[in-house]
Amino acid sequence: MKRYILLFLFFYTALFAKSNQYELKLYTQLLPSIFVQKPLVVFVDEETKVLLKESKLFHIVNECTQEVTLLIGKHFDRLSPACQDKPQFSTTYRSFKNDLNSFGAFYWRKGRPQIRFQQEVIDRYNLRLPESLKRYIR
Amino acid sequence: MMKRLKIHKSSYIFNAIATAILVGVFGIYYLFGQTSERIKQENLHANIDYIESITSNIAQKIESVTSGNIYASLKSSHALRESLEEDLRFLVTNRYKYIYVVDKKSPESKSFRFLLDGAKNLEEKSEFGEVFTPLNFEEWNSIYRLKKPLYFQHKEIESIWLTYLKPIVVDGEVEAIIVVDFSLEGHNAIVASFAKLNQSFEIAVFFFILIFFVIITFSYIDNKRLYEIESQSKEIIAFNDTLQAKVKEELAKNRQKDQQIIQQSRLAQMGEMVSMIAHQWRQPLSAISSTSATMTLQASLESLDYKKTIELSNKISNYAQHLSSTIDDFRDFFKPNKTKQNTTYTVLIESVLSIIETSINNKNIDIVKRLNSDEIFYSYPNELKQVILNLIKNAEDVLIEKEVQEPMIIIETQGNVLKISDNGGGIPEEIKDKIFDPYFSTKLEKEGTGLGLYMSKMIIEEHCGGELRVENTEVGALFTITLESKED
Numbered sequence: 001m002k003r004y005i006l007l008f009l010f011f012y013t014a015l016f017a018k019s020n021q022y023e024l025k026l027y028t029q030l031l032p033s034i035f036v037q038k039p040l041v042v043f044v045d046e047e048t049k050v051l052l053k054e055s056k057l058f059h060i061v062n063e064c065t066q067e068v069t070l071l072i073g074k075h076f077d078r079l080s081p082a083c084q085d086k087p088q089f090s091t092t093y094r095s096f097k098n099d100l101n102s103f104g105a106f107y108w109r110k111g112r113p114q115i116r117f118q119q120e121v122i123d124r125y126n127l128r129l130p131e132s133l134k135r136y137i138r
Numbered sequence: 139m140m141k142r143l144k145i146h147k148s149s150y151i152f153n154a155i156a157t158a159i160l161v162g163v164f165g166i167y168y169l170f171g172q173t174s175e176r177i178k179q180e181n182l183h184a185n186i187d188y189i190e191s192i193t194s195n196i197a198q199k200i201e202s203v204t205s206g207n208i209y210a211s212l213k214s215s216h217a218l219r220e221s222l223e224e225d226l227r228f229l230v231t232n233r234y235k236y237i238y239v240v241d242k243k244s245p246e247s248k249s250f251r252f253l254l255d256g257a258k259n260l261e262e263k264s265e266f267g268e269v270f271t272p273l274n275f276e277e278w279n280s281i282y283r284l285k286k287p288l289y290f291q292h293k294e295i296e297s298i299w300l301t302y303l304k305p306i307v308v309d310g311e312v313e314a315i316i317v318v319d320f321s322l323e324g325h326n327a328i329v330a331s332f333a334k335l336n337q338s339f340e341i342a343v344f345f346f347i348l349i350f351f352v353i354i355t356f357s358y359i360d361n362k363r364l365y366e367i368e369s370q371s372k373e374i375i376a377f378n379d380t381l382q383a384k385v386k387e388e389l390a391k392n393r394q395k396d397q398q399i400i401q402q403s404r405l406a407q408m409g410e411m412v413s414m415i416a417h418q419w420r421q422p423l424s425a426i427s428s429t430s431a432t433m434t435l436q437a438s439l440e441s442l443d444y445k446k447t448i449e450l451s452n453k454i455s456n457y458a459q460h461l462s463s464t465i466d467d468f469r470d471f472f473k474p475n476k477t478k479q480n481t482t483y484t485v486l487i488e489s490v491l492s493i494i495e496t497s498i499n500n501k502n503i504d505i506v507k508r509l510n511s512d513e514i515f516y517s518y519p520n521e522l523k524q525v526i527l528n529l530i531k532n533a534e535d536v537l538i539e540k541e542v543q544e545p546m547i548i549i550e551t552q553g554n555v556l557k558i559s560d561n562g563g564g565i566p567e568e569i570k571d572k573i574f575d576p577y578f579s580t581k582l583e584k585e586g587t588g589l590g591l592y593m594s595k596m597i598i599e600e601h602c603g604g605e606l607r608v609e610n611t612e613v614g615a616l617f618t619i620t621l622e623s624k625e626d
Binding site for chain 1: 235236238248262264265268269270271272273295296297298317319
């Protein structure tokens with residue numbers, strides 16, 4: 001059931017591509033299905049903060065500390081040592097490809113939404129990816 | 139139960155025009171829809187044809203600079219990628235938003251990978267080998283089977299209207315796909331123009347529908363009005379018919395009444411005439427009696443010889459002839475003329491006087507004749523004689539009634555005018571206007587019917603086309619008859 005919900009959400013979001021509301025919905029459905037903690041304590045870049053601040057599922061912190069569950073964004077310059085090994089959900093292909101802790105990404109390419117997951121990183125963090133999302137593993 | 143309204147021809151015409159306008163407008167609207175759709179399709183095909191030629195050139199270029207395995211060739215030469223991407227960048231415009239080349243890692247792959255990207259913006263530019271999953275993957279994948287260009291329009295992707303896929307086929311296998319994403323902007327401009335045009339058309343159609351209903355309403359009101367007018371007209375016609383019938387009926391009654399009046403008048407005149415004939419006959423009857431007595435006496439004295447007998451017999455015969463002539467005159471006088479005849483005032487007057495002159499003379503009334511007219515009239519002589527007789531008799535009655543000294547009746551003719559006057563003192567002014575009215579009489583009840591002058595005026599003015607008027611002279615009344623002379 002969860003699979004269909006996610007698929008539905010994905011295409012529903014795709015229908016209204018780049019619409020922030022639906023992008024937010026995708027995040028709120030996708031990430032809680034991978035992480036069990038609620039609310040998810042996240043450290044995000046400025047661009048993503050604008051998007052996620054309206055959601056109660058995410059607890060956005062201004063400093064990356066040990067309590068942070070994951071990072072969301074495209075680039076983080078100077079991370080505190082406690083935060084350097086946290087899993088990251090990227091918002092660009094470049095970040096997804098280059099950041100070693102990036103386990104997944106959602107970004108736009110040629111006007112089309114792209115979801116990617118990195119099996120190796122998922123395994124490293126012992127994350128459980130729902131079946132419906134496994135098709136997006138690179 | 140509702141009364142069904144009859145539809146007039148004008149309403150049919152109105153309704154037909156309104157319906158024709160409405161059908162015409164809908165027809166034009168339908169044609170506009172068809173035409174705009176055709177223009178959109180032609181625009182699409184024009185774009186496809188153009189991009190077909192461009193992508194063919196790109197494919198040829200890629201084929202010419204790579205050695206069969208495009209992926210391997212491009213992977214091995216960064217410079218070659220740069221060069222080809224430079225070519226693609228030149229083609230990217232507002233109309234062609236994204237131009238890039240992809241392939242599949244293996245036939246089973248559920249995604250594509252970028253080989254070349256013509257993006258100008260570094261943020262938008264994909265990397266060589268970057269995985270790419272289009273939303274309609276299966277449609278894209280079908281190009282490996284079809285091995286020919288295909289395109290599909292989008293609704294789910296913002297800013298892209300249409301995607302064109304051109305396969306690069308090497309040795310019968312699809313080695314790569316050139317992808318061109320058409321910007322929505324150019325297409326939107328056309329769509330927006332058509333939308334505006336369509337909106338204007340819809341407003342026009344709305345107004346035409348409004349006009350249609352206005353015409354229909356007007357037609358209905360007009361039809362109702364015509365129906366009411368027609369109903370009223372029918373009522374008026376029916377009323378008119380009744381009125382005409384009533385008028386005819388009244389006319390018939392009046393005619394009957396006139397006939398009765400004429401008959402009464404004739405009877406009255408006949409009574410007078412009998413009296414006059416009695417006067418006329420008295421002298422010849424007396425002469426016959428006297429001649430007969432002379433014959434009897436002379437026969438008794440045996441002095442009646444053959445010659446005397448013949449002489450006296452001739453006298454009696456002449457008197458009898460005179461009596462017979464008087465009867466003929468009397469009969470002719472009361473026989474109404476059915477056809478017009480030529481006559482003169484002199485003939486008419488002499489004829490009347492032959493009947494009444496003796497009677498009048500016996501009453502010591504002088505009859506003065508000044509007959510100076512030779513005019514010939516084409517009219518009804520007997521009717522005219524009745525009028526002359528009536529006027530003379532009226533004068534006689536007045537002269538006797540007023541016991542006028544030296545009573546006199548003057549009969550004058552000049553041209554087409556006949557004047558009969560007396561010296562009886564004239565008609566009182568207060569009754570002068572009424573003397574031609576029926577049943578109006580100044581005579582004693584047993585003597586006057588009140589129809590004589592009425593009949594006279596009717597005969598002169600309505601039958602004979604002339605004029606009868608009255609005026610007073612210094613000594614009495616003057617009646618003037620004016621008839622129209624016979625045209626040559």
